[in-house]
Amino acid sequence: MTAVRVKDRDGSEQTLDAAETTPLMETLRDDGYGIEGTCGGAMSCGTCHVYVSEAWAAKLPPPSEDEKAMLEAISDFAEVRPTSRLSCQILPDIIYDGLEVEIAPQA
Ligand code: FES
Numbered sequence: 163m164t165a166v167r168v169k170d171r172d173g174s175e176q177t178l179d180a181a182e183t184t185p186l187m188e189t190l191r192d193d194g195y196g197i198e199g200t201c202g203g204a205m206s207c208g209t210c211h212v213y214v215s216e217a218w219a220a221k222l223p224p225p226s227e228d229e230k231a232m233l234e235a236i237s238d239f240a241e242v243r244p245t246s247r248l249s250c251q252i253l254p255d256i257i258y259d260g261l262e263v264e265i266a267p268q269a
Contacts, residue, residue, distance in 0.1 A: 169264040187250035203250035208236035210249040215262035219245040
């Protein structure tokens, strides 16, 4: 398992165990963080938006053009930061033990 530090929308913080075989979006969705993931990871809904900590933002692989396009699309109704990511794109092949994320507000 992989430990992920999560700051929830109410400001509370927890450490959760993320399976090493699923995208982070699925763990956050299944653990009740209000992540809908309605497109199932196809980068077409933006409901899996998280803010990665500054320290971790540089460690993750950069977002793809499709991920950047989705983040741009949601910027009309959500605060998108330089560290914004789609948690469906934080994939299990990325070593992210100790990752810190904040759940973005619902749009
Ligand atoms: S689950 Fe839809 S964009 Fe990530």
